[in-house]
Amino acid sequence: MPEASILTVYNSKNNSNLKGYRRLFLIFGLIIAMVSLFAQCMNSGRAPATEKTYAGMEACKQCHAPIVESYLQNPHQQTSAAVGDDQIINGHGAHSAVYTFDAHVKLIVEKRDGKMFQVLYLDGKEQLARPFDIKIGSGEKAHTYGYWKGNQLKQLPLSYFSAIRSWANSPGYPADKVYLDRPIGARCLECHSSFADVKSVPDGPLKVKEELKQSSLVYGIDCERCHGPAGKHVEFHLENPQEKTAKFIAVYKTLSRQQKTDACAVCHSGTDMEVQKSTFGFKPGDDLKDYYFRPYGAVAKKSPDVHGNQTSMLAASKCFINSKTMECSSCHRTHENLKGNLTAYSQRCISCHATATIKHSPATLANAMVKTNCIDCHMPEQASNLISFQLAGKAKTSKYFLRTHRIAIY
C-alpha cells in the first residue's frame, strides 16, 4: 500500500526528535494519504524515495524486528544520547561527587530542580554551573558529557570511568586546571552519532568555527549509519512483499574484503586522521580514500594505538596477512552484544585454528584456558598511549586499557 509507505518512509536525518516527528507525521501522513488518494484518481503519484532517502530505525522494525531488538543492546546504539531531566547520572544524586583540584578549587556534581550540573567552587564560593545535556560513550569504559552553549557543544570537565567507578578529569585535561570551554566538535559526533548538521562559519580573520544545529543531532549509531540510506529499500519491499532478496541496499557478501573493512575503519582507524569530507555520508562500498587524506589501515603508522585504531592493529597480525579473508565480521556480530563473551570469540579463532593442530608447548597446554579462552593470551589488554585520566589528588595519571588487535604470541 502506498499510503502505508508514506507513513513509514521519513527522513530521520533531518530530525532527531523522532517521537515528536512521528506525531507530526501521523497528522501529515493522514493529509498526504488523502492527497495521494486524490492524486491517484488524477492518475499521478507522490515523489518516490531516492537512494539518498533515510527511513529511520523505526521503519526497519516492520521486517527486521529481531535485529532491531537485539541491536538496541549494542554499545554502538548507546554511544550517545540526550540526558533528560531527572535522569540519575551514574548513580549520583545531589552533592554526591566532589573532585578536588587543590585547596581552593573544587568541582561538584549536583542536582538542581531535577537536572544535574557540574558546579565550580573557588574557596567554597560557587563560580559557575554547567548542565549535563548530552552523554558520549556507552559507559562500557567511560561516559563523557557535553552541554550546549548556543549552537556549540562543550565538554564538561569531569568524565565517569567504569574501571574505577568514579569521576576523573576528562582525558587530556591537566589535573591543575579546570577547562569548561573545550568544544565537542563535529569529528566526535561523526564517530559517536548518526548525523549532525554542522556548518563552518568565519570567526575572525583566517579562523573558522563550527556551528551545530541542535535539533539535527541523531543520537547513537543507527542502522543506516552502517548500511547507508534505506528509504528506497523500505519503499520497495513494502510494495513488493513477495520479494525475498534485498533490493536497493548494499549486500554485504558482494563487497570486497577492503570494502568490508572500510565500512568499520571509517570509525575504527584512529582519531587523528585528517578528514577530506564529512564521514556522515559514508556508505558500504565507498572508498575511505575519498574521506581521509592520511594513509590509514595497513599502511598507517608504525605503532598504532589500541584506542580507536583496531584496523591498523589487526592489519599487522599474521592471521590477517596470511588468511586473505579475515575482516572485522570474522569475529564481530554488530547486531548483538557479545561484550565479555570470550568463549564465543574463541570459537571464531577455532574456526580457523583447529585446537588439535596448534603447536602449543606442554607448558601452554597445561593452562586451563587453552581450549576455551584464546583471547587473554593472544589479544591481551594494553594501555592506551593516547588516553589516560587524572584522579583527584593523584600525581600520576591512570591508564586506560583496551584489547590489542595485533593477534600474536605475547
Ligand code: HEC
Ligand atoms: C517491508 C520490509 C522491509 C523493511 C521495512 C526493511 N527491509 Fe531490509 N530487507 C527486506 C528483505 C525482504 C530483505 C532480504 C532478506 C533478508 O536479508 O532478510 C532485506 C535485507 C536487508 C539487508 C541485508 C543486506 C545483505 O547484506 O544481505 C539489510 C542490511 C537491510 N535489509 C537493511 C534494512 C534497514 C536498515 C531497514 C530500515 C531502515 C530495512 N532494511 C527495512 C525487507 C525490508
Ligand code: HEC
Ligand atoms: C559510525 C562509526 C562507527 C562505525 C561505522 C562502526 N563503529 Fe564500532 N564503534 C564505534 C564507537 C563510537 C564505539 C564505542 C561505543 C561505546 O560507546 O561503547 C564502537 C565500538 C565497537 C566495538 C566494541 C563494543 C562491542 O560491541 O563489543 C566493536 C566490537 C566494534 N565497534 C566493531 C565494529 C565493527 C565490526 C564495525 C563494522 C561492521 C563497526 N564497529 C563500525 C563507532 C563505529
Ligand code: HEC
Ligand atoms: C556497526 C554497523 C552496523 C549497524 C549499526 C547495523 N548493522 Fe546490519 N549488518 C552489519 C554487518 C557488518 C552485516 C554483515 C555481516 C553480518 O552478518 O554480521 C550486517 C548484516 C545485516 C543484515 C543481513 C544479515 C542478517 O543478519 O540478517 C540485515 C537484515 C541488517 N544487517 C539489518 C540491520 C538493521 C535493521 C540494523 C539496525 C537495527 C542494523 N543492521 C545495524 C553492520 C551493521
Ligand code: HEC
Ligand atoms: C575516528 C572515530 C572517533 C572519533 C573522532 C572519536 N571517537 Fe570516541 N571512540 C571511538 C571508538 C572506536 C571507541 C571505542 C573503542 C576504542 O576506544 O578504541 C571510542 C570510545 C570513546 C569513549 C568510551 C566509550 C565506552 O564506554 O567504551 C568515549 C567517552 C569517547 N570515545 C568520547 C569521544 C569524544 C568526546 C570524542 C571527541 C573529542 C571522540 N570520542 C572522538 C571512535 C572515535
Ligand code: HEC
Ligand atoms: C580467518 C582465519 C583465522 C582466524 C579467524 C584466526 N586466525 Fe590466527 N592465523 C590465521 C593464519 C592463516 C595464520 C598464519 C599461519 C601461518 O602462516 O603459519 C594465523 C596465525 C596465528 C598465530 C601465530 C602468530 C604469530 O605471530 O606467529 C596466532 C597466535 C593466532 N593465529 C591466533 C589466533 C587467535 C587467538 C584467533 C582468535 C582471536 C585467531 N588466530 C583467529 C588465520 C586465522
Ligand code: HEC
Ligand atoms: C580474530 C577475531 C577478531 C577480529 C578479526 C576483530 N576483532 Fe575486535 N575484538 C575481538 C575480541 C576477542 C575482542 C574483545 C572482546 C571482549 O572483551 O568482549 C574485541 C574487541 C573489540 C573492540 C573493543 C575493544 C575494547 O578493548 O573494548 C573493538 C572496538 C573492536 N574489537 C573492533 C574491531 C574492528 C573494527 C575490527 C576490524 C578491523 C575487529 N575488531 C576485528 C576479536 C576480533
Ligand code: HEC
Ligand atoms: C595460556 C596462554 C595461551 C592460551 C590460552 C592459548 N595460547 Fe596459543 N600460544 C600461546 C603460546 C605461549 C604460544 C607459543 C608456543 C608455546 O609456547 O606454546 C602459542 C602459539 C599459538 C599458535 C602458533 C603455533 C601454531 O600452531 O602455528 C596459534 C595458532 C595459537 N597459539 C592459537 C591459539 C588458539 C586458537 C587458542 C584458543 C583455542 C590459544 N592459542 C590459546 C599461548 C596461549
